[in-house]
Amino acid sequence: MTQLLTPIRNALSRALAPLHAAYASLPAPVRRWTMPALLVFFFVIALLSPSFLNLYWQQILIYVGINIILTASLNLVNGYMGEFSVGHAGFMAVGAYVASIMTVWVFPRWGLREYVPYLFPLALLIGGLAAGLTSLIIAVPSFRTRGDYLAIVTLAWNMIVKSVLENVDAIGGPRGFMGMQKLTSVAWVYVWVVITIFILRNLVYSNFGRGTLSIREDEIAASLVSVDTRKVKITVFVVASFFAGIAGGLFAHIIQFINPRSFSILKSTETLVMVYLGGIGSLGGSILGATIYTVLLELLRPLQVWRWVIGPLLLVFLMIFRPRGIMGMREWRFLIPPEERPEVIDALKERIRKKRGPAVAPAASVGASE
């Protein structure tokens, strides 16, 4: 599979080379505003999409977006931090139910029925916060120990959420919860994807992001170079769960009917497949993985129930042949903050070299020896 993907990647970068060159030749202020301009441009397209895309394609785009949010956030825990969470759908469920309860019961009861479409982002936020809060309950005890504990705890968590939802009759029990308006549009999903990627990128390239990576590499060494590993783990887990909650709210307001079965282990597994397909430790990979997998499942619709075999099977093959996924540990350039790009680091290095004093450590002869 590695051999299969390399020529595709090479061809892609060759095809994009002239574009890159053209971009690099632009004056700095233009380059500075290219990204924001593109984001606004695509927002306008997303806003206008109902006029030129039929409902089916709109729905696929929305699912792609929701899956990007799920995948990127789970990648934070499983890819960047190297822990193994298998209960992402549990947090999605919390977000979905809480956001739905807000738009169906709470807001109308406060006499805000006409304003529900405008209050939709608030409902999503409350759903996300609820998911983040519940994740604290998991994070605090399970991060006391090291190792594979989290996998077991999150597996149990996913099952508990599902059976609690099945047994609370007030929110429909196994029959599910309905009455949501169709508030999720391509434009809204686009906005939330951009927010998610922006915030996750900021986290990944911060002190906490580097702390997260160091936990994956060597947790004991991390704490011995002053990384507060417990704080980092809990932060990362809560942020990831928050976005799972947001994705849940968006999901509930597109299919307008949620039931506990929508958030079973199968949903968590699907998210895992997208993470490992796209590539661990890569936001670009999460975007790619979620897009490829969602579209693939749509294309395989004629296979009916059998298409659900594809996901787990893909996971098995990925783990064997390409455990780091398509983009494992690499990042698209536009997702790297400008000040972190290699050439900027090199320039800074030259500047430091020029101003440094005479005090330099005895040189090392660079010779490899083992």
Add this chain to the structure above:
Amino acid sequence: MPLLQIRGLTHYFGGLRAVSNFNLDLEPGELIGIIGPNGAGKTTVFNLITGVYRPTEGEILFNGHHLVGKRSDQIVSMGIARTFQTIRLFRDLSVLDNVRIARFARTRYGVPVALFRLPKYLREEAKSREQALELLDLLGLADQANWVASSLPYGLQRRLEIARALATEPRLLLLDEPAAGMNPGEIAELMELIQWIRRQFDLTIILIEHQMRVVMGICERIKVLDFGETIAEGTPAEIQNNPRVIEAYLGEEVVV
């Protein structure tokens, strides 16, 4: 006042006594060596100081503060840094990130500031990036800043581990067999480097080492451990002629 005071430090692994009644008074600026045969409990002493293990008995005072019961990251941010017997770099991360991770406790901004990329984040990050690069530059590693740590040659990996320890801004540096696996040329460079960082960063150093050349060459005072017990203590010259040390290393003289 001593920088580090260790009183009656004892540690058991199950029934095995790994360290027994270890005492140490370390004055600021000293460079002392701990030697002893394999399994003598040298690394365990480092692990007890840095909070990897909690000692069965005894107390450790750093700069007047008790260390027993504190988490490793708290101890390190108080000013104790260490390197490892087998290199433990963050292998898949860049050289620069290896050093920046060690500035975790010195970089002061909260999670919300990071998530929304507020001015404070940009300021603190710029500072952290610059300080890390300056340190790499001083140690002659700046040209490799963007390299993945595992791609460095062995000698430079050792050097990076020292750079990473220095990035935590320590007052006390614990070096655990820094010369392990090095050839004679690299060992000479290492000895120069240790003496240089000691002056440059005003450090107090404890050195665990098997290479007698290193210990005898740069340490002012040496402690010898055997089966967890301190069997000798003194200047390099005293240690070299101590019969108990010779016995521990070479075995007892047997008359046939």
